[in-house]
Amino acid sequence: xxxxxxxxxxxxxxxxxxxxxxxxxxxxxxxxxxxxxxxxxxxxxxxxxxxxxxxxxxxxxxxxxxxxxxxxxxxxxxxxxxx
Amino acid sequence: xxxxxxxxxxxxxxxxxxxxxxxxxxxxxxxxxxxxxxxxxxxxxxxxxxxxxxxxxxxxxxxxxxxxxxxxxxxxxxxxxxx
Amino acid sequence: xxxxxxxxxxxxxxxxxxxxxxxxxxxxxxxxxxxxxxxxxxxxxxxxxxxxxxxxxxxxxxxxxxxxxxxxxxxxxxxxxxx
Amino acid sequence: xxxxxxxxxxxxxxxxxxxxxxxxxxxxxxxxxxxxxxxxxxxxxxxxxxxxxxxxxxxxxxxxxxxxxxxxxxxxxxxxxxx
Amino acid sequence: xxxxxxxxxxxxxxxxxxxxxxxxxxxxxxxxxxxxxxxxxxxxxxxxxxxxxxxxxxxxxxxxxxxxxxxxxxxxxxxxxxx
Numbered sequence: 285x286x287x288x289x290x291x292x293x294x295x296x297x298x299x300x301x302x303x304x305x306x307x308x309x310x311x312x313x314x315x316x317x318x319x320x321x322x323x324x325x326x327x328x329x330x331x332x333x334x335x336x337x338x339x340x341x342x343x344x345x346x347x348x349x350x351x352x353x354x355x356x357x358x359x360x361x362x363x364x365x366x367x
Numbered sequence: 368x369x370x371x372x373x374x375x376x377x378x379x380x381x382x383x384x385x386x387x388x389x390x391x392x393x394x395x396x397x398x399x400x401x402x403x404x405x406x407x408x409x410x411x412x413x414x415x416x417x418x419x420x421x422x423x424x425x426x427x428x429x430x431x432x433x434x435x436x437x438x439x440x441x442x443x444x445x446x447x448x449x450x
Numbered sequence: 451x452x453x454x455x456x457x458x459x460x461x462x463x464x465x466x467x468x469x470x471x472x473x474x475x476x477x478x479x480x481x482x483x484x485x486x487x488x489x490x491x492x493x494x495x496x497x498x499x500x501x502x503x504x505x506x507x508x509x510x511x512x513x514x515x516x517x518x519x520x521x522x523x524x525x526x527x528x529x530x531x532x533x
Numbered sequence: 534x535x536x537x538x539x540x541x542x543x544x545x546x547x548x549x550x551x552x553x554x555x556x557x558x559x560x561x562x563x564x565x566x567x568x569x570x571x572x573x574x575x576x577x578x579x580x581x582x583x584x585x586x587x588x589x590x591x592x593x594x595x596x597x598x599x600x601x602x603x604x605x606x607x608x609x610x611x612x613x614x615x616x
Numbered sequence: 617x618x619x620x621x622x623x624x625x626x627x628x629x630x631x632x633x634x635x636x637x638x639x640x641x642x643x644x645x646x647x648x649x650x651x652x653x654x655x656x657x658x659x660x661x662x663x664x665x666x667x668x669x670x671x672x673x674x675x676x677x678x679x680x681x682x683x684x685x686x687x688x689x690x691x692x693x694x695x696x697x698x699x
Contacts, residue, residue: 377536377583377609377610378609378610379583379606379607379608379609379610380608380610381574381607381608382574382583382606382607382608383573383574383593383606383607385593386606386607391534391583393536401536402534402535402536403534403535403536403583404534405534421587421588421589422587422588422589422592424589425589425592432589432592433589433593434585434589434590434592434593434604434606435534435585435589435606436534436585436586436587436589436590437534
């Protein structure tokens with residue numbers, strides 16, 4: 285998993301209909317390295333999170349797997365080493 | 368997902384017959400980092416998009432999954448942090 | 451697999467309920483490159499480990515695959531080349 | 534997909550028996566970044582190609598999926614942006 | 617696939633029981649970039665090899681797929697472009 289901080293959100297009106305309910309959050313893994321992760325936990329901007337990437341992100345959803353390749357799987361309680 | 372801007376398109380006449388209907392669009396994730404994503408949404412050059420990569424891109428297609436490893440899943444309504 | 455050293459652990463109280471029993475350990479692959487790997491072996495901080503990433507990490511778990519994309523599959527007995 | 538140019542080929546006599554018929558071609562994604570892609574299209578050295586990576590490459594083959602993680606899925610007709 | 621040279625091996629006594637018979641070999645893709653690949657071909661140190669990564673590595677094994685994300689699929693007969 286990646287350890288990242290939520291820095292924003294994006295909206296997409298024109299999109300594939302198979303995208304489930306949830307939010308697209310922009311997360312920063314390290315300065316300058318960002319990606320968009322899907323969130324179903326109600327995560328807020330500024331939170332430090334764990335992000336799973338690849339097919340395991342899509343595999344979390346029940347039914348037909350959506351085209352989602354990054355999922356926030358939890359918020360980190362406290363940093364332990366850096367940051 | 369990657370946040371990227373569509374910068375061009377490519378055509379491939381000599382290709383595997385399993386490639387579905389759609390367009391190969393060149394997208395730029397950050398200056399100097401480009402990849403080719405498949406598009407089924409009619410996305411135009413200059414649009415800011417969300418790109419899913421890996422097997423979830425192929426898994427979106429019904430029937431036998433095509434050898435597509437990057438798919439535009441939506442256009443971003445407005446940038447929220449950088450760019 | 452990645453060869454990495456365990457440098458810390460993270461806790462996540464607010465998380466997806468599908469995450470199995472085990473620990474989230476922060477590992478360092480090389481100076482400055484860290485990721486969070488799931489551990490079911492009772493690995494301690496400071497140990498040198500093998501980390502498998504991607505869907506094979508989730509596939510190790512029996513039953514429904516959890517949204518885990520990095521798994522410690524073993525501790526390395528002795529370094530053989532660098533470090 | 535990656536946009537890459539074919540720069541050579543490699544032969545492997547001692548190999549897993551599950552590798553199907555085809556060629557291992559070395560492709561250059563950008564100066565200094567090369568990988569080996571499997572080719573079933575009869576692609577020649579110097580051609581500009583689209584390469585799909587990961588499990589979708591293996592998934593293209595019928596029957597048992599071979600341990601192939603990069604596949605040339607087409608030749609690009611003409612460059613549109615750079616090169 | 618990655619083209620890499622075998623530079624060492626690692627042993628892991630404390631490991632998941634699902635890891636099959638074979639060797640963990642350390643390979644160098646380019647100066648400074650190393651990973652651990654699983655070997656079932658009896659590859660020796662110094663050999664130039666093809667490494668497949670991701671779920672296709674695990675998928676090569678029959679029965680339940682082990683948590684292996686990099687597999688040596690062959691030895692390269694002769695270099696054709698660089699090195």
